[in-house]
Amino acid sequence: MIAKTDAAGGPSLLPEVLAFSSSLEQDRALLREDLVGSMAHLAMLSRQGIVPAEAARAIHEGLVGLWRDAEAGEFVPAGEEDVHMAVEAELTRRLGDVAGFLHTGRSRNDQVALDLRLFVRERCADVLEGLSELLALVAARAEADRAVLLPAYTHRQRAQPVSAGYWWAAYGAMFARDVEALRFALGQVDASPLGVGAIAGTSLPTDRRIPQELLGFSRLTLNGLDTVGDRDFALDFVYSASRFLLHASRLAADVVDFASSEFGFLVLDDAIACGSSLMPQKKNPDVFELVRGRSGQGLGALVQLFTTLKGLPGGYNRDLQEDRAPLLGTAANVLAVLGALRVAIPRVRFDPVRCRAALDRDHTQATDVAEALVRAGVPFRSAYRRVGTVVRKAQGAGLGLMQAAELAREVDPELAVALESVGDVAASVAGKRSAGSTGPAEVDRQIAALRQVASEARTAAASVPRLAQLFLALSGASR
Numbered sequence: 001m002i003a004k005t006d007a008a009g010g011p012s013l014l015p016e017v018l019a020f021s022s023s024l025e026q027d028r029a030l031l032r033e034d035l036v037g038s039m040a041h042l043a044m045l046s047r048q049g050i051v052p053a054e055a056a057r058a059i060h061e062g063l064v065g066l067w068r069d070a071e072a073g074e075f076v077p078a079g080e081e082d083v084h085m086a087v088e089a090e091l092t093r094r095l096g097d098v099a100g101f102l103h104t105g106r107s108r109n110d111q112v113a114l115d116l117r118l119f120v121r122e123r124c125a126d127v128l129e130g131l132s133e134l135l136a137l138v139a140a141r142a143e144a145d146r147a148v149l150l151p152a153y154t155h156r157q158r159a160q161p162v163s164a165g166y167w168w169a170a171y172g173a174m175f176a177r178d179v180e181a182l183r184f185a186l187g188q189v190d191a192s193p194l195g196v197g198a199i200a201g202t203s204l205p206t207d208r209r210i211p212q213e214l215l216g217f218s219r220l221t222l223n224g225l226d227t228v229g230d231r232d233f234a235l236d237f238v239y240s241a242s243r244f245l246l247h248a249s250r251l252a253a254d255v256v257d258f259a260s261s262e263f264g265f266l267v268l269d270d271a272i273a274c275g276s277s278l279m280p281q282k283k284n285p286d287v288f289e290l291v292r293g294r295s296g297q298g299l300g301a302l303v304q305l306f307t308t309l310k311g312l313p314g315g316y317n318r319d320l321q322e323d324r325a326p327l328l329g330t331a332a333n334v335l336a337v338l339g340a341l342r343v344a345i346p347r348v349r350f351d352p353v354r355c356r357a358a359l360d361r362d363h364t365q366a367t368d369v370a371e372a373l374v375r376a377g378v379p380f381r382s383a384y385r386r387v388g389t390v391v392r393k394a395q396g397a398g399l400g401l402m403q404a405a406e407l408a409r410e411v412d413p414e415l416a417v418a419l420e421s422v423g424d425v426a427a428s429v430a431g432k433r434s435a436g437s438t439g440p441a442e443v444d445r446q447i448a449a450l451r452q453v454a455s456e457a458r459t460a461a462a463s464v465p466r467l468a469q470l471f472l473a474l475s476g477a478s479r
């Protein structure tokens with residue numbers, strides 16, 4: 001045990017204490033981040049003349065060897081409190097005492113902050129890539145389904161006719177905001193914490209800018225005491241990811257409803273519909289139910305992380321180790337949901353006849369009639385009341401809105417004219433012209449905007465240095 005026995009010369013840790021305090025199960029996933037970070041730190045120590053060139057060369061080769069062995073599954077960190085110690089212990093086994101130069105001028109406190117930032121930065125890129133694909137998919141569905149008409153709902157009551165393109169674009173607008181949030185998170189994580197040491201910095205002639213540049217960070221963190229206790233970048237990532245999961249859960253909720261026989265608007269392809277072990281007729285929307293359910297994990301992780309951080313005194317506290325489960329869990333969760341949506345979205349199909357029937361049997365064009373009266377100079381509130389009176393009569397008589405003109409002719413002739421002037425639902429949708437509406441030109445504009453965000457998300461993701469690239473660059477760098 002390096003941290004306790006070897007370094008401090010104290011008695012070894014009780015096995016129960018080691019088991020309780022170890023983060024190795026979780027941070028083993030950060031091994032590649034840890035190795036790349038160490039390579040950059042070592043390059044700095046060597047360039048600054050803090051570590052003799054020969055020692056630096058040996059340690060560098062050792063780190064490269066660990067990366068290769070890890071990739072081949074031949075090095076699995078074990079037997080220590082965390083991944084950082086396990087790497088140092090293995091290096092020491094392989095190289096002897098010379099490995100001891102590596103930890104000069106840094107602490108596990110800035111090291112874990114670095115590993116987490118490298119992890120979050122790359123996951124931001126993965127999620128942005130996934131969102132870019134999702135947006136392209138949603139835009140394509142919006143375009144393909146723009147002629148399908150269905151009711152839009154407020155209070156889960158039929159409200160007004162819209163196109164299915166508009167419905168898809170609504171979810172696209174949510175996912176476009178998620179891209180913005182992820183890009184914000186990417187900006188927040190983009191600062192190198194390495195080299196602040198345990199909390200107060202170092203008297204050695206280190207240069208934090210060297211690993212910052214080698215690792216592709218655009219700036220340094222400002223203050224070491226803050227840096228070692230800062231997990232805001234993790235909060236920003238988990239928040240953005242949970243908010244995406246929330247949006248995905250709302251899309252899923254619509255799909256689950258729309259695929260029920262009560263609505264009948266959507267049909268699920270057999271390849272994504274699960275069966276029942278008992279009822280032979282069932283075609284269940286389990287994928288969408290699980291997408292909806294997974295958002296709970298996201299929110300739980302966000303609350304868990306906030307709660308861990310709340311009230312911590314300044315500097316490093318071991319509580320911070322509890323960031324691993326919500327952070328790593330959320331990254332896996334959000335990528336799994338993106339993957340599920342990617343295969344499921346192309347496999348749901350609107351039933352235009354059932355959608356249309358829901359409009360014909362209802363009074364979703366009542367607002368259009370009121371607007372026809374407004375166009376004839378009637379104040380909106382009186383138009384609203386007059387249409388309301390006739391709608392209630394028609395509903396009582398079991399008549400649709402379009403058959404209500406007869407009813408209106410005697411009591412309100414002007415309204416009868418307005419009723420006749422309102423065309424069918426297609427005309428209603430086509431007549432919407434305000435920005436952000438369901439009008440076809442507006443939906444086209446929304447689709448174009450979604451495609452623009454998809455391309456920006458792809459570019460943002462591509463600008464993030466990947467660990468594999470960093471490893472290649474660092475392993476080729478001369479010592």
Ligand code: ARG
Binds near residue numbers: 023082109112
């Ligand atoms: N195992 C800790 C973690 O994963 C890193 C070590 C923190 N430093 C310390 N002095 N115990 O966050």
